[in-house]
Amino acid sequence: MPVPLYATREELKNRPASEAWVDIDDVEFFTLGNADRVAEGEEPVPSEWPDPVSDPEASLHTTHNIPVARRVVPTTPKERLIVVAGEAVVESEWGRVTLKKMQWVDVPPSGAVVRNNLNPGPEGHRGQVEIARVAGHWSEAIRTAIFTFGPGRPCDYHYHDGDEYWFVFRGHFTLKYRGEDIEVRPGAILAAGMGEEHGVVDPSETFEGIGFATQLEGEGRDGHLWRTVHGDPVETR
Template sequence: MSVFRSGDQPPSWCELTGFEFVELSGEPLPLPIEAEKQRLLVARGSCRLTSAKGAQVLCEGQFCDMDGADGPFTADAGDRTARILIFSGRWGTELGGCGVFQVTPSNTVDTRGDPVSYPKSTDFDSHYHDCDEYWVIIDGAGTVIVGSRSFDVEVGDCVAIGMGHHHDLPQVSADVKGAYFETTLEGKKRFGHLWEHRHGPADIQSERM
């Protein structure tokens, strides 16, 4: 597991090379293309993304890939405010999911995920993916576990999770809202949460830690 922030250099194995929060209010804001691949995700509110192909309105949790050939791009939130997240990197064409998730304290025992030996106070499930995944903390704070390692995270942290490594968010000290981005599918190319008790052993990429 690696945790980094906007402006930091991610580990060399990461397909995500950077991310940036952008606050929208008032006039349309130009969004330059600065990487091989860029994806805009709405982290709060809604925004209008305008390009040479026209305009579309995206609501919280929705995303759009920004192809440089369709530029220039601008974004605005109309007469309100919004927060967007720009992912930059070099991922492929077959991707996993992307969106916004929320985790709050819960007395409900998770029965979907793989068994764990550490204490839990959320109903989040321990799972793995056939791809790398990145979590960016939008609101709140908590403890993330990847494999046998744990790390306390807060607003602005990005957790880089390598393919096949079990991960979980078992404890929150303040309700968490986060963005997730599952990049290039590999191996069996299954999407979604995978569990060893249902899907078989994980294909762990040991160098991606």
């Protein structure tokens, strides 16, 4: 079975029917900046860009024309916002919450507005806030966390009684997956099905991502499981 590793969002959205078990339908990383406006959903990349050499001022303004807030309306049964860097405020019919790095909130069907909550600096500009939007149709999400591994800090070779997903946003590494070595880069989305062994046993550089685990199955054991301790894994995908 080929590794369910998607290099882009488009690959995830267009995954084959054999990977229908994957509960994640889209993963997007976006930034909240300083421009005083609310983006109505995902904004397209500009089709034209000022020349950074002949027109540096216009190029600078275009580069930093990042809205301070964004309206998120779910297109899938479940959507979750996770703060990757900075601080944000999320307002919806469910209330108003402030989130810092590693904290998350689910978006109600009616939507929410997420806003940069960093204080302006001496020049009146805020730092940028990075947000991850995870969309899908899972029945239960038992874990959402940001992980960091690197030289001297490997990710042990393990499996789970359930599916686990990695959304990589920093660093390159070699993933050991079901005994094979797979090269991974930022932007990749890994779907490790129940019982499928995976890990990064000798990372050459620091890498980070979001670990997202859904409902337990089989014996229902939570956390990392090892063949030498918990027995041979049972693959169901």
